[in-house]
Amino acid sequence: KAGVTQTPRYLIKTRGQQVTLSCSPISGHRSVSWYQQTPGQGLQFLFEYFSETQRNKGNFPGRFSGRQFSNSRSEMNVSTLELGDSALYLCASSLGVTGQGAYEQYFGPGTRLTVT
Amino acid sequence: AQSVAQPEDQVNVAEGNPLTVKCTYSVSGNPYLFWYVQYPNRGLQFLLKYITGDNLVKGSYGFEAEFNKSQTSFHLKKPSALVSDSALYFCAVRVPNRDDKIIFGKGTRLHILP
Numbered sequence: 675k676a677g678v679t680q681t682p683r684y685l686i687k688t689r690g691q692q693v694t695l696s697c698s699p700i701s702g703h704r705s706v707s708w709y710q711q712t713p714g715q716g717l718q719f720l721f722e723y724f725s726e727t728q729r730n731k732g733n734f735p736g737r738f739s740g741r742q743f744s745n746s747r748s749e750m751n752v753s754t755l756e757l758g759d760s761a762l763y764l765c766a767s768s769l770g771v772t773g774q775g776a777y778e779q780y781f782g783p784g785t786r787l788t789v790t
Numbered sequence: 791a792q793s794v795a796q797p798e799d800q801v802n803v804a805e806g807n808p809l810t811v812k813c814t815y816s817v818s819g820n821p822y823l824f825w826y827v828q829y830p831n832r833g834l835q836f837l838l839k840y841i842t843g844d845n846l847v848k849g850s851y852g853f854e855a856e857f858n859k860s861q862t863s864f865h866l867k868k869p870s871a872l873v874s875d876s877a878l879y880f881c882a883v884r885v886p887n888r889d890d891k892i893i894f895g896k897g898t899r900l901h902i903l904p
Contacts, residue, residue, distance in 0.1 A: 678833070707892070709894075716894060716895070716896040716897055717834075717880060717894040717897070718894075719891050719892060719893070719894075722891075729890070730890060730891050732891065764833055764834065766833075766834070777822050777824070777839060777841070777884060777886075777892075778836055778839060779824075779834075779836065779892075780836065781826075781833035781834040781835070781836075782833050783831075783832055783833045784832075784833050
């Protein structure tokens with residue numbers, strides 16, 4: 675079974691631009707979560723989607739948004755990029771949101787975003 | 791508010807020795823606890839979880855963790871360390887039916903010395 679895939683793997687953008695990152699979950703997984711990883715702040719939860727609905731949201735400004743499609747694939751968008759948005763963005767999928775399997779997340783390799 | 795603490799930024803262990811990576815948590819409610827490992831330039835890999843039941847949980851690659859409710863701890867252990875265990879380890883907590891967000895610790899870098 676293929677793992678979680680994220681595209682692109684690397685991205686360089688300029689301040690003020692916007693960016694869209696993509697995540698394809700493991701087949702059969704319906705929940706997708708996004709995280710931002712930086713050396714200073716560690717892993718921070720961005721949002722979680724299940725069945726095309728946002729279930730949870732972390733403490734990030736409105737410039738960060740996401741969505742999930744009917745095939746469970748997810749995208750996250752960051753508008754008006756700032757230098758501080760440079761980070762590794764990780765996507766994780768799980769079976770669902772109830773039951774023990776729900777809480778076993780499988781992570782993709784991440785997208786390394788550099789904002790200059 | 792929920793929080794997870796990994797008190798050690800780095801742990802050094804000689805190959806063949808037992809290792810422990812510490813994790814404590816603070817939550818309201820019954821926590822679900824997890825350990826993940828991250829190798830360089832890779833995403834996180836699931837190691838093990840505690841949901842309910844036996845306090846000693848066994849996971850991948852010979853790792854285990856013990857849930858201690860009175861000490862609010864969930865330390866990761868392995869009886870005999872391998873050089874290939876060198877990586878970044880994250881503890882995480884989730885409280886279902888509360889805000890249900892998953893909170894990660896800052897991570898502990900484990901160095902296994904040959």
